Amino acid sequence: MWVRFVLGLLxxxxxxxxxxxxxxxxYRVGQKFQPLEAERRVDAGSAVRAEVAxxxxxxxxxxxxVPGVAHFLVFWGFMILLFTIVEAFIGLVKADFxxxxxxxxxxxxxxxxxxxxxxxLALVVFTILRIQQAPKNLGRRSRFFGSHIGPAxxxxxxxxxxxxxxxxxxxxxxxxxxxxxxxxxDKMGFLHGAFASQWFAAILxxxxxxxxxxxxxxxxxxxxxxxxxxxxxxxxxxxxxxIPNVAFARRPRALGALEPVFWQGKKIDFxxxxxxDVMGVGxxxxxxxxxxxxxxxxxxxxxxxSQCPAWNTDKPLSPKVLIMGLRDHSLAKAPYLLAAKxxxxxxxxxxxxxxxxxxxxxxxVGPQGDESAHVGEHGITxxxxxxxxxLWSCTTCGACVEQCPVDIEHVDHIVDMRRYQVLMEGAFxxxxxxxxxxxxxxxxxxxxxxSKRLEWAESLDxxxxxxxxxxxxxDVEYLYWVGCAGALDDTAKRTARAVATLLHEAGVEFMxxxxxxxCTGDPARRMGHEFLFQMLAMQNVEVxxxxxAKRIVVTCAHCYNTLANEYPxxxxxxxxxxxxxxxxRLVADKRLTPVQRVDAAVTYHDPCYLGRHNRIFAAPRxxxxxxxxxxxxxxxxxxxxSFCCGAGGARMWMDENLGERIxxxxxxxxxxxxxxxxxxxxxxxxxxxxxxxxxxxxxxTAATTVAVTDVSEVLLRSVRPDLVDSLSASS
Amino acid sequence: xxxxxxxxxVPEPTATWKFAPDLTxxxxxxxxxxxxxxxxxxxxxxxxxxxxxxxxxxxxTVGPAKAAEGLRKALAIGGDKAVHVLxxxxxxxxxxxxxxxxxxxxxxxGYDLVLAGMASTDAELSVVPSMVADRxxxxxxxxxxxxxxxxxxxxxxxxSDVASEKVTAALPAIVSVTDxxxxxxxxxxxxxxxxxxxxxxxxSLADLGVDASxxxxxxxxxxxxxxxxxxxxxxxTIVTDDGEGAAQLAGFLADxxxx
Numbered sequence: 001m002w003v004r005f006v007l008g009l010l011x012x013x014x015x016x017x018x019x020x021x022x023x024x025x026x027y028r029v030g031q032k033f034q035p036l037e038a039e040r041r042v043d044a045g046s047a048v049r050a051e052v053a054x055x056x057x058x059x060x061x062x063x064x065x066v067p068g069v070a071h072f073l074v075f076w077g078f079m080i081l082l083f084t085i086v087e088a089f090i091g092l093v094k095a096d097f098x099x100x101x102x103x104x105x106x107x108x109x110x111x112x113x114x115x116x117x118x119x120x121l122a123l124v125v126f127t128i129l130r131i132q133q134a135p136k137n138l139g140r141r142s143r144f145f146g147s148h149i150g151p152a153x154x155x156x157x158x159x160x161x162x163x164x165x166x167x168x169x170x171x172x173x174x175x176x177x178x179x180x181x182x183x184x185x186d187k188m189g190f191l192h193g194a195f196a197s198q199w200f201a202a203i204l205x206x207x208x209x210x211x212x213x214x215x216x217x218x219x220x221x222x223x224x225x226x227x228x229x230x231x232x233x234x235x236x237x238x239x240x241x242x243i244p245n246v247a248f249a250r251r252p253r254a255l256g257a258l259e260p261v262f263w264q265g266k267k268i269d270f271x272x273x274x275x276x277d278v279m280g281v282g283x284x285x286x287x288x289x290x291x292x293x294x295x296x297x298x299x300x301x302x303x304x305x306s307q308c309p310a311w312n313t314d315k316p317l318s319p320k321v322l323i324m325g326l327r328d329h330s331l332a333k334a335p336y337l338l339a340a341k342x343x344x345x346x347x348x349x350x351x352x353x354x355x356x357x358x359x360x361x362x363x364x365v366g367p368q369g370d371e372s373a374h375v376g377e378h379g380i381t382x383x384x385x386x387x388x389x390x391l392w393s394c395t396t397c398g399a400c401v402e403q404c405p406v407d408i409e410h411v412d413h414i415v416d417m418r419r420y421q422v423l424m425e426g427a428f429x430x431x432x433x434x435x436x437x438x439x440x441x442x443x444x445x446x447x448x449x450x451s452k453r454l455e456w457a458e459s460l461d462x463x464x465x466x467x468x469x470x471x472x473x474x475d476v477e478y479l480y481w482v483g484c485a486g487a488l489d490d491t492a493k494r495t496a497r498a499v500a501t502l503l504h505e506a507g508v509e510f511m512x513x514x515x516x517x518x519c520t521g522d523p524a525r526r527m528g529h530e531f532l533f534q535m536l537a538m539q540n541v542e543v544x545x546x547x548x549a550k551r552i553v554v555t556c557a558h559c560y561n562t563l564a565n566e567y568p569x570x571x572x573x574x575x576x577x578x579x580x581x582x583x584x585r586l587v588a589d590k591r592l593t594p595v596q597r598v599d600a601a602v603t604y605h606d607p608c609y610l611g612r613h614n615r616i617f618a619a620p621r622x623x624x625x626x627x628x629x630x631x632x633x634x635x636x637x638x639x640x641x642s643f644c645c646g647a648g649g650a651r652m653w654m655d656e657n658l659g660e661r662i663x664x665x666x667x668x669x670x671x672x673x674x675x676x677x678x679x680x681x682x683x684x685x686x687x688x689x690x691x692x693x694x695x696x697x698x699x700x701t702a703a704t705t706v707a708v709t710d711v712s713e714v715l716l717r718s719v720r721p722d723l724v725d726s727l728s729a730s731s
Numbered sequence: 732x733x734x735x736x737x738x739x740x741v742p743e744p745t746a747t748w749k750f751a752p753d754l755t756x757x758x759x760x761x762x763x764x765x766x767x768x769x770x771x772x773x774x775x776x777x778x779x780x781x782x783x784x785x786x787x788x789x790x791x792t793v794g795p796a797k798a799a800e801g802l803r804k805a806l807a808i809g810g811d812k813a814v815h816v817l818x819x820x821x822x823x824x825x826x827x828x829x830x831x832x833x834x835x836x837x838x839x840x841g842y843d844l845v846l847a848g849m850a851s852t853d854a855e856l857s858v859v860p861s862m863v864a865d866r867x868x869x870x871x872x873x874x875x876x877x878x879x880x881x882x883x884x885x886x887x888x889x890x891s892d893v894a895s896e897k898v899t900a901a902l903p904a905i906v907s908v909t910d911x912x913x914x915x916x917x918x919x920x921x922x923x924x925x926x927x928x929x930x931x932x933x934x935s936l937a938d939l940g941v942d943a944s945x946x947x948x949x950x951x952x953x954x955x956x957x958x959x960x961x962x963x964x965x966x967x968t969i970v971t972d973d974g975e976g977a978a979q980l981a982g983f984l985a986d987x988x989x990x
Contacts, residue, residue: 270920273924279920279921422919422920423919423920423921424919424920424921425919425921426916426917426918426919426921426922427919428917430914433914433917436917437917441743441745441762441764442743442745442746447745448745449743449744449745449746449747450745450746450747451745451746451747452745515747531920531923729969
């Protein structure tokens, strides 16, 4: 007995010692990162709810049924196995130990063994999935492309070992009890129900039963402890890290509003920033420790990668590989971060291994045109930790954040890195500078200017009420925020006219700001130019507050997101409604009556900033469904899984030279549904999809009759068919 | 070598301009900006400083109090300091009097090379660099699409419809540059903050020894007698193709003497 106690104790102390040292090391590295943002308050209630939903019930994993159920089984298998493990550890000193109360019951042993077997079943499923979806079969289409494949197989192998050795130990334990101490056999009542353990009992030798019991006990603990050590050094860290990571995540989700820029946990005041304030993330340790926790939690499952519009169109961005790259860099740089610095803040020469010094010297974001930059099966190469094109390929569509089972905040990290590039380095795709200059000086991304902001309304058949500098009159129900596209882009102007006409038709009193309106700042913010965003936001909020705006209706998904979710950060609190929501309400209230049949198959595209970022999925579909004659269709990727049009994240204003065009990919998906109309609810989606559809029409592979249009324009055809022609003529 | 860049703070070209009772642009009613065309000159000066050709870069403007914002923008792109000639008496000056003020300020500041944009985006006269050259009696090379400085001379490429000329002028000289010289960099926020620490000197007409009666609306060589809004663009003709579309289009063009 004492031999197994000593050996067991020794193994435990050594392994937990190594794992503990590793955990302490990671903790110390985390302390070199930035403190949490002051505004990231972790509210206990929502954290607990998230833990229950996402950890205990595996909500996000279960969205993918097969791997989700398999993971659910492994997770709960291990939860139940914890009891078995406790039994095993105490078995080191007390061979006939049973967990108090439940340990008496056969059903308890049955449950333990059942979950152990279900766990093995799940491993079989994982094995099949990993073979089917292996990168060597599917290449970039594999969600495991770029993940560490070897360690992943090792994890499956080790989980299998943990399970079978525990069962073998329990089998040996049954033999030991029954053969060696039959009088005492009933003591461990749970073993009666432990059917799988009994299989092991049946096949194990009936001689030297105590030896076999000790052997399998030590083997199972050895496997378990060894696995624990491995976990702390691998991508499998999520089994510990996901719990705090979910607790500290942005709620309800890291989508919608972006956070302001923080340094040392405090919001940066752009009017009077501190001399040493660093804006955005220029070095990996400029992320908060929650950032590091994100990197450490990534399990390389590749759900994000499978959804990413950049990755799916052969661009050098995979959210997974990005997070892995940041993790690998953080760990490689760790000796530098932890080393004592001299007065100049430098590590004395030779103070740390050369590799760590080299890693520390690497820029976080590589230069533009870096020929050595590559994102491939074995991670990232190049002058920077994150290649320039990797950073700038992101459309901030949020598909990665939506999918991540452990709530990693990819988009926030990407924008934080962009912020440093733009604000501190002035480094970004050059062509976007035109947009920034235009927004700054003309108040719109095209640089057309405020004086052009009412031209869209010239062909309306009623008098548009325009704000003239006083308070908005009391009888005005809504301020209509037309947006730069609605006011200035020829296609979007049609939408603006359709919405205005429908509101008028429904008897809704509304007003527009006209020349007093300007860009909300969304493209500037998404590309990292927080300073410009703050300027525009404060200016717009001042106008809106002076006008006494309370309820605002918006036709652009980006304006909607900014006004509703981001302006509260700068003192602008309004009830913001998207035009599709308002139109759905007006139709439901019979204030708008679709009369004319529109016999058309309509495929609806969810704009990222309306759907995923703001959960408005139903209203546009309700509007389309209420029109007699329409047949509303779905693309395979819809709602939460909608595929970006390619315009988000200020990508609208950048060249797209790498890989396939995102809008083409999405337009092809829409065309595959054989639509008469492709409808969307954001002017930028409409521009992108129109281009994609037009391309196929030119090539002769799409019917020339397919129209790409806003939901409101389809409704207008039914409500006021007489006005369609006059309002869609370009002005 | 010391470069002085002439920059102008102009009313935002895309905004709706209003006019004051004296028929000058009501600057308070419209946002202003550093003239886009001057940004090219600023960028060229910044590049010459980075190449080590220029040892000092100074931005010079004549304009209302808010023109200092234009100087800050220039200083965010590059340069060391700026000079702002600010005097109520200058209000309403024509190009001739502006060139007088600029010439005096240049004499006082000192220079080897003077750079300017090809035109201002408000008045669009393009004549100020030549007028300044004349007043100072220095060489001028205008509409440079490319420029380089070597030894005591500046060399430019000057493109016209029929030829591309290479022109050299001995320093001191004044050069106006076109948009062909390359977009100005978009300054990082750090550079904008850094620009706030660079000195801006303000001079009045008295500091330059210019008599107030020689400038301003009263001394202007041209007088605006009336201002009215540009009439709205009239709607074009839409030809619907009913089989005769091409003929109608041809007829339309023929009627107007295009074909």
